[in-house]
Amino acid sequence: MNPETSPPPCLTVISLAARRGERLLFRGLRLTLAPGQALWLRGRNGGGKTTLLRLLAGLGAPDAGEIERCEALFVGHANAMNDDLRAHEALRFAAALSGLEPDAAAVDAALARLGLARQRDAFVRTLSQGQRRRLALARLALPQTAPLWLLDEPFDALDDDGLFALQGLLAGHTQRGGSVLLASHQAPPDLMLDTLDLDDFAVAA
Amino acid sequence: MRHLFLAVLWRDLRLAARRPSDALLPLAFFAVAASLFPLGIGPEPQTLRQIAPGIVWVGALLALMLSVHTLYAGDRADGSLEQMLLAPQPAACVAAAKALAHWLVSGAPLIVAAPVLGLMFGLDATTVAALAASLLLGTPSLSLLGGLGAALTLGLRNAGMLIFLIVLPLAVPVLVFGSGAVAAVAAGEPAGGHFSLLGALLIGSLLGAPVATAAALRIATE
Numbered sequence: 001m002n003p004e005t006s007p008p009p010c011l012t013v014i015s016l017a018a019r020r021g022e023r024l025l026f027r028g029l030r031l032t033l034a035p036g037q038a039l040w041l042r043g044r045n046g047g048g049k050t051t052l053l054r055l056l057a058g059l060g061a062p063d064a065g066e067i068e069r070c071e072a073l074f075v076g077h078a079n080a081m082n083d084d085l086r087a088h089e090a091l092r093f094a095a096a097l098s099g100l101e102p103d104a105a106a107v108d109a110a111l112a113r114l115g116l117a118r119q120r121d122a123f124v125r126t127l128s129q130g131q132r133r134r135l136a137l138a139r140l141a142l143p144q145t146a147p148l149w150l151l152d153e154p155f156d157a158l159d160d161d162g163l164f165a166l167q168g169l170l171a172g173h174t175q176r177g178g179s180v181l182l183a184s185h186q187a188p189p190d191l192m193l194d195t196l197d198l199d200d201f202a203v204a205a
Numbered sequence: 206m207r208h209l210f211l212a213v214l215w216r217d218l219r220l221a222a223r224r225p226s227d228a229l230l231p232l233a234f235f236a237v238a239a240s241l242f243p244l245g246i247g248p249e250p251q252t253l254r255q256i257a258p259g260i261v262w263v264g265a266l267l268a269l270m271l272s273v274h275t276l277y278a279g280d281r282a283d284g285s286l287e288q289m290l291l292a293p294q295p296a297a298c299v300a301a302a303k304a305l306a307h308w309l310v311s312g313a314p315l316i317v318a319a320p321v322l323g324l325m326f327g328l329d330a331t332t333v334a335a336l337a338a339s340l341l342l343g344t345p346s347l348s349l350l351g352g353l354g355a356a357l358t359l360g361l362r363n364a365g366m367l368i369f370l371i372v373l374p375l376a377v378p379v380l381v382f383g384s385g386a387v388a389a390v391a392a393g394e395p396a397g398g399h400f401s402l403l404g405a406l407l408i409g410s411l412l413g414a415p416v417a418t419a420a421a422l423r424i425a426t427e
Contacts, residue, residue, distance in 0.1 A: 057291060058291055059287055059290070059291070059426055059427065060426075060427035061427075071293075074287075074288075074291055076284055076287060076288075077284075078283060078284025078287075079283065079284060080283060080284035080285045080287065080288045081283060081284075081285065082216070082220060082279065082280070082283060082285060083283070084220050084223045084224065085216070085219070085220070089216075089219070093212060093216050094288065096208060096209065096212035097209070097212070097288050097289060097291070097292045098292070098293075099208070099209075099292070099293055099294075101208065
């Protein structure tokens with residue numbers, strides 16, 4: 001077997017620079033994410049973690065540099081769900097946006113995985129913050145998700161059960177060869193992850 | 206692409222059905238505004254018959270423009286808009302679905318209500334039919350153009366007024382040919398040219414508005 005061959009990286013970033021408004025946040029950022037690798041993006045508040053994730057997802061253009069990535073699923077800071085939808089409708093819509101058409105069983109299974117089985121028919125506006133976050137993360141529990149997960153502060157508002165469910169999802173995804181890049185201002189609990197500190201690339205104000 | 210289009214369309218229709226008072230506001234405005242004119246101008250039948258096409262058309266234009274500013278604002282606020290733009294299919298698909306949902310919820314009821322108003326103004330049956338037909342052909346353009354205006358002003362204060370000002374130059378031809386078609390029919394003159402131009406404006410809107418709206422949405426979510 002040719003020792004040179006290895007699966008192509010899921011994400012390659014070269015010399016990336018990003019700006020928010022007039023201010024240059026970071027520059028010269030490079031990173032590579034291999035299949036099966038999980039990376040924790042850390043950095044101070046306002047340092048550009050969210051900006052970086054959004055750029056990687058495809059929202060907006062960087063100031064400089066290149067991004068090359070496989071198909072990605074982005075769960076941002078906002079939960080991206082309309083208050084007047086029922087929980088299973090919101091999840092089904094999120095799946096449709098990814099090009100998926102899960103059947104009812106798959107949707108229910110995903111909800112159950114995040115502990116939302118009894119909230120299946122509840123309107124989103126009746127859910128607590130933690131429940132909404134779980135619902136936003138339920139997309140990750142659907143079959144056939146994208147190989148690269150870009151998660152912005154996924155642990156926020158989650159209780160212990162939610163954290164446990166999310167850890168399980170992350171572990172399962174990387175075991176199947178998927179990649180994860182998650183931004184969090186707090187250390188991901190009980191997870192061994194590679195770390196990327198965005199402050200290393202920060203531009204002095 | 207069809208899957209995304211239908212998913213966005215169904216979602217918007219479902220949401221409108223769950224907030225019926227919001228959905229019926231344009232219709233209520235349309236009916237009230239049009240009904241005020243006979244009271245303000247006087248009940249002279251000849252005058253009313255003459256101004257009816259214009260009043261109904263202006264009422265429809267205003268009702269649609271006033272209801273379009275919420276098309277993207279809610280989705281932007283809760284983060285759904287970003288996710289829609291991240292879908293693998295072109296964002297023009299989302300824009301088209303949203304415009305269709307807006308037209309079905311806000312525009313189609315106007316077309317149903319217009320004949321009632323037409324009769325109130327004393328129009329004869331042929332003219333009422335022409336009124337409904339012109340609205341059927343013209344209001345989809347207004348929804349498409351309104352969606353473009355909503356996307357361009359997304360996130361701005363006073364977006365409602367700005368939409369109106371931005372969309373007005375594009376919407377005026379629709380208004381002119383729409384009411385002109387009805388006036389022609391009422392006067393017994395051929396209206397084929399007016400209807401053809403309405404059709405052309407619709408085709409132009411269908412081809413141009415979703416793509417331009419998608420570009421505006423991308424800028425708004427940067």
